Amino acid sequence: MSTIDLSTTLGNAWFPAPTFTASGCASSGRELAQFFNLRDMGGVVTKSVMMKARNGRPTPRMAETPSGMLNSIGLQGPGIDAFIAKDIPYLLEQKARIIVSIAGETVEEYSTLARKLRGVSGISAIEVNISCPNVENRGLVFACDPEASRRVIDGVRRTIGGELPIIAKLSPDVTDLVAIARGVVEAGADALALINTVLGMVINIDTMRPQLGGKTGGLSGPAIRPIAVRAVYQVHAAMPQVPILGMGGISSGRDALEMIAAGASGVSIGTASFGNPTAIMSIQNELKDLLIAKGFTSLRQAIGYAHRPEGE
Amino acid sequence: MSTINKNAAQIRAAVVSNKRVGQYHQLIINIGELAAFCKPGNFVAINVGGENSRMVLRRAFAISRVSVSSTFGGTMELIVAPHGQGSKWLCAQDEGAVLDVVVPLGKAFGIPTEPVQVLLVGGGYGSAPLFGLAEVLNARGCRVDMLLGASTASKIYAPMEGKRAVNSLRIYTEDGTMGQNGRVTEPIRELISDLNIAVIYSCGPMAMLAAIDEITRGTDVVHQCAVEESMACGIGICMTCVLPVADDAGNIAMLRSCIDGPVMDGSHVQWDKVGKAL
Numbered sequence: 370m371s372t373i374d375l376s377t378t379l380g381n382a383w384f385p386a387p388t389f390t391a392s393g394c395a396s397s398g399r400e401l402a403q404f405f406n407l408r409d410m411g412g413v414v415t416k417s418v419m420m421k422a423r424n425g426r427p428t429p430r431m432a433e434t435p436s437g438m439l440n441s442i443g444l445q446g447p448g449i450d451a452f453i454a455k456d457i458p459y460l461l462e463q464k465a466r467i468i469v470s471i472a473g474e475t476v477e478e479y480s481t482l483a484r485k486l487r488g489v490s491g492i493s494a495i496e497v498n499i500s501c502p503n504v505e506n507r508g509l510v511f512a513c514d515p516e517a518s519r520r521v522i523d524g525v526r527r528t529i530g531g532e533l534p535i536i537a538k539l540s541p542d543v544t545d546l547v548a549i550a551r552g553v554v555e556a557g558a559d560a561l562a563l564i565n566t567v568l569g570m571v572i573n574i575d576t577m578r579p580q581l582g583g584k585t586g587g588l589s590g591p592a593i594r595p596i597a598v599r600a601v602y603q604v605h606a607a608m609p610q611v612p613i614l615g616m617g618g619i620s621s622g623r624d625a626l627e628m629i630a631a632g633a634s635g636v637s638i639g640t641a642s643f644g645n646p647t648a649i650m651s652i653q654n655e656l657k658d659l660l661i662a663k664g665f666t667s668l669r670q671a672i673g674y675a676h677r678p679e680g681e
Numbered sequence: 682m683s684t685i686n687k688n689a690a691q692i693r694a695a696v697v698s699n700k701r702v703g704q705y706h707q708l709i710i711n712i713g714e715l716a717a718f719c720k721p722g723n724f725v726a727i728n729v730g731g732e733n734s735r736m737v738l739r740r741a742f743a744i745s746r747v748s749v750s751s752t753f754g755g756t757m758e759l760i761v762a763p764h765g766q767g768s769k770w771l772c773a774q775d776e777g778a779v780l781d782v783v784v785p786l787g788k789a790f791g792i793p794t795e796p797v798q799v800l801l802v803g804g805g806y807g808s809a810p811l812f813g814l815a816e817v818l819n820a821r822g823c824r825v826d827m828l829l830g831a832s833t834a835s836k837i838y839a840p841m842e843g844k845r846a847v848n849s850l851r852i853y854t855e856d857g858t859m860g861q862n863g864r865v866t867e868p869i870r871e872l873i874s875d876l877n878i879a880v881i882y883s884c885g886p887m888a889m890l891a892a893i894d895e896i897t898r899g900t901d902v903v904h905q906c907a908v909e910e911s912m913a914c915g916i917g918i919c920m921t922c923v924l925p926v927a928d929d930a931g932n933i934a935m936l937r938s939c940i941d942g943p944v945m946d947g948s949h950v951q952w953d954k955v956g957k958a959l
Binding site for chain 2: 395
């Protein structure tokens with residue numbers, strides 16, 4: 370029976386497996402824990418948390434689309450204090466590895482969130498979500514503006530010190546993703562999360578109006594997978610030393626391997642969990658079998674394998 | 682929170698039978714020993730479209746009844762209206778087809794500890810889970826009266842055997858093709874005082890639930906309603922199926938109809954704020 374080393378790293382954070390939840394797709398973690406042990410996957414990326422409790426956008430918040438879905442949740446959440454008091458202790462009790470995702474409306478809010486998290490023990494990394502498409506004002510999507518992206522990451526880096534890895538979550542809805550990625554890495558990001566959902570819209574032809582309460586929503590699921598693979602491939606080609614948490618429509622071990630070959634050090638699973646509560650564990654097992662079948666002896670060997678020179 | 686779906690599991694389950702009943706399909710599905718954990722008000726989330734489907738989300742259906750000791754082992758009954766792509770696919774599944782189901786999910790109807798007078802109100806296929814509920818209430822010693830309504834006769838779901846647990850059943854259609862002409866909510870106010878109703882259980886369109894809430898507001902009648910909001914996951918992780926609900930202190934929060942519901946206290950739901958930004 371072959372075994373394989375599935376461990377991976379994002380910055381200085383080590384994980385025994387390369388599989389993660391995608392932020393906003395696992396709620397507090399308790400809901401998925403009914404179906405598998407959270408400690409058995411790489412880690413839980415928590416729902417992006419803001420300073421204050423937030424109700425999010427009006428319903429309908431969801432529209433299924435071919436091989437995907439639109440969502441417009443709008444960062445509903447308990448606020449950072451309740452999150453630290455209730456959700457972190459639960460995840461630690463489950464022995465899950467935790468990546469805390471934060472979102473802010475201003476550069477200062479991100480720094481304040483980082484300050485709140487600085488003293489919390491048991492966190493593996495911080496994901497700085499600068500690309501949520503479901504905020505009231507699209508002008509606040511920092512990840513569409515290279516300068517704003519830098520300022521957010523710089524503020525978090527200064528606050529958090531040099532210890533905890535920072536993962537910047539970027540949007541594919543930009544003209545030059547590599548330039549934005551380069552900017553946040555220079556500002557202190559240790560890793561990148563690619564990609565957030567793609568902005569979309571569905572019009573209900575009965576009402577002849579946008580289907581979602583928030584009108585626009587983020588498209589996720591297999592429909593966006595090729596966009597995600599392209600994004601990961603381009604950024605890895607430009608900065609092969611920067612670890613990437615790849616996501617966008619992964620629903621099988623084959624999809625995960627594609628993302629890893631494009632340059633991802635780990636994969637996040639979101640929409641697939643909506644359709645299948647045990648998707649993360651199936652993907653992890655299928656990925657392991659596929660890597661073994663293809664002759665890899667570790668996950669790390671497969672990272673960026675699609676970039677190898679001709680003839681190898 | 683994690684106690685809500687504590688008996689839920691993802692299983693492969695075979696279709697035992699699929700029959701057309703009016704505009705609906707009655708599906709009996711073998712869920713083995715999980716049937717013993719299903720309570721009236723619980724629902725099931727089913728994968729649709731087969732292996733290479735472009736439908737990535739599960740579909741949620743209320744469990745109308747369960748049988749723990751049928752010839753096939755434990756089974757559940759679903760009453761499905763073939764409206765969308767997913768429900769049409771499900772209604773086309775033959776006997777023997779194997780489905781990927783997650784069951785049982787959500788918060789069930791609360792059953793009174795005392796044998797009180799109860800009124801069950803169902804709209805369209807929303808009446809299906811009320812018959813299983815009626816049996817449980819009847820066994821508790823409650824007197825059960827039932828009102829069913831729909832736009833037209835073929836959308837009334839009222840199986841013969843379901844009526845056994847019910848003291849009285851009145852049917853309303855908006856076009857007068859079955860029972861009385863009118864809306865199911867019309868006689869409620871009168872029935873509450875005539876029958877000394879303590880609890881109303883309702884299941885159906887949101888407008889019907891809101892109308893019942895208006896009638897019970899300010900009275901001592903408890904209104905337990907099964908709400909309907911579009912869901913992506915059914916297990917509490919996607920945050921799409923929310924609606925505004927007040928707690929006892931009056932604080933309003935967006936609660937998930939899948940995990941904090943589908944059965945909710947009607948007087949806590951902020952009906953005028955559903956679909957609006959808080």
